[in-house]
Amino acid sequence: MNFFHDNAGRFIFFESENPGTGLRRGQVGALHALAAHFCADADPAVISLPTGYGKTAVMAGACFTLRARRVLVIVPTAALRKQTMRSFSSLDVLIKHGTLQLEQERLPVVGVIDARVSRIDDWLAHENADVVIATPHAASPELPDVVAPPDGFFDLVLMDEGHHAPARTWEPFIRLLPQARHALFTATPYRLDGIKLPGRLVFYYPLKRAVEENAFGKVNFESVVLPQYASRDEIDDALVARAVQIFARDRDIGHEHRLLIRCGRVNASGPLAEKYVAAGLRVESVSSKLSPRAVExxxxxxxxGELDGIVCVDMFGEGYDFPQLKVAVLHDAHRSLVPTLQFIGRFARTNGVRTGDATFIAAPQELESESDELYKSGLQWDLLIANVADARQQLAIQAEEHIRSFEEGGRPSADYDSVDARYLLLPQHIAAYVARQAPAGANDLEKIGPLEVVKRWESLERNANLYLVRDLDAPTWSRGRDIIDAKHDLFLVKYYPDTQILFITTTQRKERLYSSLVEQLVEGNVSPIPFARLRKVLNGLDQQEFFSIGLRNTSPVATTESYRIVAGSQADRGVRDTDGATYCQGHFFGRGEIDGESEIIGASSGGRVWSNGKTSLPELLDWMDTLHARISAAVVSIGRSGLDRLPFGEVLTDIPADTVAADWSRDTYRSNPTVIMGEDEQRRGCALDLSITNIQVNEDRQSLEFTIGDDLVSRRITFTPHRVPQYIAGPNQSPVLVESRDGRQSRVEEWLNDEPLVFYTAHLNTFVGNTLNRRAQSPGASIGNLQVVDWQDCEIQVEFELRDDRRRTVQRHLQDLLLAKPAVDFVIYDHRSGEAADFIVGKRGDDGRYDIDLFHCKGAGGAHASGERVDDVYELVGQAVKSVRYQVLDELIRHVKRRTLANRGGGISPFLRGTRDAAIEVLESLQPIDLRLTVYCVQPGLSAAALDGRLRTIMAAANDSVAAQQSSLIWMVSA
Incomplete structure (x- = not known):
């Protein structure tokens, strides 16, 4: 201990232009800036030096300059911890460059924390150390089983890669060690999320100056040019071939270079390594799935030199020093500037023996990111990178100066003890549930979702609880954490034990908050009151007149109005007698009279009841009692109105056993939100490219399970209509997140509680939540057109085979038939997650209209054609009905554009005939009326001559549903 303090006079740093002596100009400037800052300021100091410029030497020098007694060094990874330990144990750079003169070769005592610090004694074990090196994963007091260091144990804290400082596991090293001085070292003192680093930026050395003083070697970019729509395998093979050439070139001129091959997914690293081995290189894949010992x-x-290179995602990352890494192959480039600069800086180091210029190899069509300007041929990379980085940093410095020109103002305060429930006003809006157990633990609630309960009231007489909650969050106009808005809301919960009805009124009407509340009070054992029962809030009202009514289309994929709102005086009179065949009640809002008094009331199929305005707590409780009495009354007397022409659905008691498919809500199709999938390497996509598959109704018919995801990541979810939340996912699954318009992310199962799926049966009845709507079938519905196909030499039980395209599967047989047709403009193979159909075919019809044919294939359930296997048609029925939405021209164009464009995950729907540009051009030239959609269900397992009654009924329902949307359905079957 006290090594740095006692030897401070032996550290004499000076600038030198002679290689191997003294320090670089930027290193000297950083040390002077640190010393000056801590003379008068206790705020953390941020030092920005370019990657590879020598931050570790400055960190070691700072220990002497600041006369530290015991130092804590925080690094992000185990690999960097090991590297930093070697540097501090030897101080070789300072000694070799003549800036540190030690007697008797005494060196500092270095402690390393490589396991969780769960006791104070674990810190005290390093009492004799001069410097302790740790990662946040092992030492962060934010972790539940980690204790903070004793007060005063460290007087200097150094953070390598200090741009992580605002992170949850890094920030406590500043907050919980207030007596220590803190220095943050980073090459990029700005963050993608805009959150500023704690403390002050006291020194920034421009990357351009470092380049000019030859602190970095030359960096060359090799562009691998391929056709625009090259496949993932074609791109990878071309990059491998170029990497072999470059590596051989460098080896032949005596350079001991190594390859770092970057891919975007851990699962892709193994197969990619095999490609390099097959090309003659000694390469292995490295990922977080390996043990630390295996990685080492x-x-x-x-x-x-036993290996020529490694394949990884982001292993050997920030701050890692390996000068022989001189050839980078980017099968997936970084999307943002910060990791790009760190990555490039690692290859530009000049401290290696027998090394030359660095080379970056990438394919331009793979690049679509903040850094894509860097990946262009013919550019002088060293200067270009410096200019890009310095311009970005100057903007950050200017912003920091503007912020510091403002002075602090006052702070708000709140006295919750003085809040009187008599003065509170709540909205006349109720979420109505049936609870199958009495609420418990109402007084123990501490949070409702993210909202903190700051005060509660209880009424034993009225069996009600009132909660005042607080939400602490940064305002939308600030990305920092130093300004916090405190927003307050109210929740009122009232329970009726005789009927098990639970009412909730709140000023913050979000489904996730309702779910959090009922999960805690009744363990989620509730379901919204079905509309068939909730509409009884009209019980006893005469002279009804409705200002607004909602008509919900009962077709699963209506391409006409999906939800029609009729508004105005006596809106219910606009309901026609024929509307009942297509629509059911969605909501109503109007007035009526009871006991000579007028009343305004509304209700919806989502289990909500409302009226106008806000009211006091006693008046709201009385209103709840009135509504409860109407809902639970044995005698029902609802006055006549135009609503009588519309069905209102049935209570879903048991999930139909023949539930065969599910589809997104109509709002989802309109908004198409972004989804984020995976853990270690996240992929961004859109919700409509995910599939909902493998639906299985459980034996008790009280829940069902389904899988949601794509070909790489999926999540198994359980839907239980009589519980809240209705959608839950099992543990230990890869996350699938949905991003809202404001950037907030939620798990897909949480999002589904706000945007519930539409499930439908083989007979095309639908249910959402716990309300079932039966579809009225048109008189005389038939099974549609049957087209008999010759399936000779086809393996009719095999739908597709991706590994052997010569195999005569159902899809291959159909593909040959389609490509043999004349006058076809394009054929798209769309068979993957989120498909419109297996094949999309476009052609001009004889009458001048444009025909879009969608082909859905299914392998037969037996070796011979039959007319009895219902499983042969279940999935096809669901696919056929869902795909009718693509007769809407805008929907079709959006789908074709999105699916036929190569993405970073490798997924693309290729054109088997025609080109993308030509197909989009012809589609965009059409008027909506020009489009004519035909859906084909391809099932060689069906015998046209032997269809039994069950199959005919199911096929007729599908045909009727498709025909109702002005489309056609054709079944391609066997004789």
């Missing part, structure tokens, strides 16, 4: 063994082999 691979690193050793790489350093000793």
């Amino acid at each position: 063994a691979i690193e050793t082999r790489l350093r000793e």
Whole structure:
């Protein structure tokens, strides 16, 4: 201990232009800036030096300059912890460059924390150390089983890669060690999320100056040019071939270079390594799935030359020093500037023996990011990178100066003890549930979702609880955490034990908050009151007149009005007698009279009741009692109105056993939200490219399970209509997140509680939540057109085979038929997650209209054609009905554009005939009326001559549903 303090006079730093002596100009400036800052300021100091410029030497020098007694060094990874330990144990850079003169070769005592610090004694075990090196994963007091260091144990804290400082596991090293001085070292003192680093930026050394003083080697970019729509395998193979050439070139001129091959997904690293091995290179894949010992063994082999390179996602990342890494192959480039600069800086280091210029290899069509300007041929990379980075940093410095020109103002305060429930006003809006158990633990609630309960009231007489909650969050106009808005809301809960009805009124009407509340009070054992029962809030009202009514289309995929709102005086009179065949009640809002008094009332199929305005707590409780009495009354007397022409659905008691498919809500199709999938390497996509598959109704018919995801990531979800939340996911699954318009993310199962799926049966009845709507079938509905196909030499039980395209599967047989047709403009193979159909075919019709044919294939359930296997048609019925939405021209164009464009995940729907540009051009030239849609269900397992009554009924329902949307359905079957 006290090594740095006692030897401070032996550290004499000076600038030198001679290689191997003294320090670089930027290093000297950083040390002077640190010393000056801590003379008068206790705020954390931020030092910005370019990647590879020598931050570790400055960190070691700072320990002497600041006369530290015991130092804590925080690094982000185990690999960097090991590297930093070697540097501090030897101080070789400072000694070799003549800036540190030690007697008797005494060196500092270095402690390393490589396991969770769960006791104070674990810190005290390093009492004799001069410097302790740790990662947040092992030492962050934010972790539940980690204790903070004793007060005063460290007087200096150094953070390598300090741009992480605002992170949850890094920030406590500043907050919980207030007596220590804090220095944050980073190459990029700005963050993508806009959150500023704690403390002050006391020194910034421009990357351009470092380039000019030859602190970095030359960086060359090799562009691999391929056709615009090259496949993922074609791109990878071309990059491998170019990497082999570059590596051989460098080796032949005596350079001991190594390859770092970057891919975007852990699962892709293994197959990619095999491609390099097949090309003659010694390459292994490294990922977070390997143990630290296995990673260290691979690193050793790489350093000793037993390996030519490694394939990884982001292993050996920030701050890692390996000068022999001189050839980078980017199968997936970083999307943002910060990691790009760090990555490039690692290859530009000049401290290696027998090394030359660095080379970056990438395919331009793979690049669509903030950094894509860097990946262009013919550019002088060293200067271009410096200019881009310095321009970005100057903007951050200017912003910091503007912020500091403002002075602090006053702070708000709140006295919750003085809040009187008599003065509170709540909205006349109720979420109505049936609870199958009495609420418990109402007085123990501490949070409702993210909202903190700051005060509660209880009425035993009225069996009600009132909660005042607070939401602490940064305002939308600030990305920092130093300004917090405190927003307050109210929740009122009232329970009726005789009828098990639960009412909730709140000023913050979000489904996730309702779910959080009922999960805690009744363990989620509730369901919204079905509309068939809730509409009884009209019980006893005469002279009804409705200002607004909602008509919900009962077709699963209506391409006409999906939800029609009729508004105005006596809106219910606008309901026609024929509307009942297509629509059911969605909501109503109007007035009526009871006991000579007028009343305004509204209700919806989502289990909500409302009226106008806000009212006091006693008046709201009385209103709840009135509504409860009407809903639970044995005698029902609802006055006549135009609503009588519309069905209002049935209570879903048991899930139909023949539930075969599910589809997104209509709002989802309109908004198409962004989804984020995976953990270690996240992928962004859109919700409509996910599939809802493998629906299985459980034996008790009280719940069902389904899978949601794509070909790479999926999540198994359970839907239980009589519980809240209705959608839950099992543990230990890859996350699938949905991003809202304001950037907030939620798990897909949480999002589904706000945007519930539409499930439908083989007979095309639908249910959402706990309300079932039966579809009225048109008189005389038939099974549609049957087209008999010759399936000779086709393996009719096999739908597709991706590994052997010569196999005569159902899809291959159909593909040959489609490509043999004349006058077809384009054929798209769309068979993957989120498909419109397996094949999309476009052609001009004889009458001048444009025909879009969608083909859905299914392998037969037996070796021979039959007319009895209902499983042969279940999935096809669901696919056929869902795909009718693509007769809307805008929907079709959006789908074709999105699906036929190569993305970073490798998914693309290729054109088997025609081109993308030509197809989009012809579609965009059409008027909506020009489009004519035909859906084909391809099932060689069906015998046209032997269809039994069950199959005919199911096929007729599908045909009727498709025909109702002005489309056609054709079944391609066997004789």
